[in-house]
Amino acid sequence: MINECRMLSVSSILGYGFPEASLKRGVDLKPHFIGVDGGSTDPGAYYLGSGECLNSLKAMKRDLRLMLLAGVPRKIPVVIGSTGGAGTESQLQVVAGLAREIAREEGLNFRLALIHAEQEKEDVQQWLKQGRISALRNVPELTEATVSRSTRIVGMMGAEPFMKALSQGADVVLAARASDAASWAGCAMSRGIAPAPSWYSGKMLECGTASATPKGHDCLMATVRDDHLDVEPTNPERRCTPLSVATHSLHENASPTLHEEPGGLLDATHCQFTPLTDRAVRISGMTWKTRDYDIKLEGAECIGFRAITICGTRDPILISQIDSYLQTVREDVAMRATGFGVSPEKYQLVFHVYGKDGVMGAAEPVKQISSHELGIVVEVLSETEEDARAVLSIARVVIPKVDFVGRLCKSGNMAFPFSPSDISVGLTFKFSVFHVVKPDSPYSMFPITYEQVS
């Protein structure tokens, strides 16, 4: 008999939602695993830095409840990677708490595995000294200072920790940061499927029905065998076509064909996409080349406190000299802020000028402004909330009053849509670490804890 592994992905990210009917149809197809990806770096470094969850607790609990009710009574393992958004320890614990609550409320009993991924900074410094860390393409080399400044660093696990948790009898696996495809690859390989289609199935399943047409947050079923996989949305309103499936490999990947994963390279250069029905596609021809085992490290660093205000001008005389006007504002703000003890080296002031180059910044090729109005987001970043708010506040005072050549609008240069107009955005983070490390083993950075939940 041909070995196969059926896996049901409920959505793109835990908390994005999915139709209950799609889950039910998927469960009727007797999947070996039910899962969902939990996160992404895409919404920015804030979730890694702050440790706050990307999605609301209500939305995550709704999705998790339906998954546990579908999986646990049928002995279908429920597996989630990058739990909570960035896959931090705090996010993992929040979602584990939701799982325990749901178990109590629904009378479910299961063995829960938590796979941890946060790394001690001392360990990262040690690896750096040992020359085990290298930069990814277009990322600066890592330094000791950058590691020190980082608020939090996670490792991105591969498939092996998932396989280990499943082999230890876990009914529910919640993992902190993991490669998006790793949970699925681990599930399929734990049932003896070859790495190439297992990893490719992860690439498909991690985004729910993003590979279908129409796209959406919905359930996708993959049936993986040793040399191919079949994918089909469980919602009859969606279809997978060879083109929609091939197109998905472009999504958020630097290359559509070469995917670097922990322990190997998934090569989809010679993939074939064959329609099985008008809603299902067979994907074959992928290869897996084993390589040195690398783990990606992701770190976030706090770069200060951000405050913003929003304003706009409808004055053509001002619009015609917007650059010199903003330069005058910048100088005036510097003088006044220095006067109250916040000199320019203590803050950064950025003008996002919509209607000019607000979307592309310096990369904007169109230099001529053709709009009759400009919107400006004034951004101040400083070490403390007090300083950021003080500088923003004085900018809000200066902006309406600065003189320019031919000025007729003597009562104010800008329209402010809100009162109060100053908005505290909060702590701001950037990605500081985006590097790979050679670990002692695929498991060494990702301890697993088990508990019986009832």
Place this chain on the structure above:
Amino acid sequence: MPKISELAKVCKSKNAGPFEVTIDVMFETKEIFDKVEQTGVLCAALFSKLYNVPEKAVLFTIYPAALAFKGTIPRCTSSGDIGDTDVYGAQQHAPLLDVEIPI
């Protein structure tokens, strides 16, 4: 001469991690895709010129299975850092729209 905006089915950008943006141009039929490919206009040098990045920093892939061309370029500011304008990298495709294709 037709522009990409008149020939393509999809022209989009998105982060490929926080330090790179990837831009995809896709066509409706194999016939148009092949014609566009033959002109050689879509290449690493084009992305280098349009986005003012070194050509060797551009990862360019022709992907016939999706009737697509893909260019991945470094971000001048990493996603969400001070001065970033586009956290998701979703609105960096426009310079390609006006590129003329001699077919």
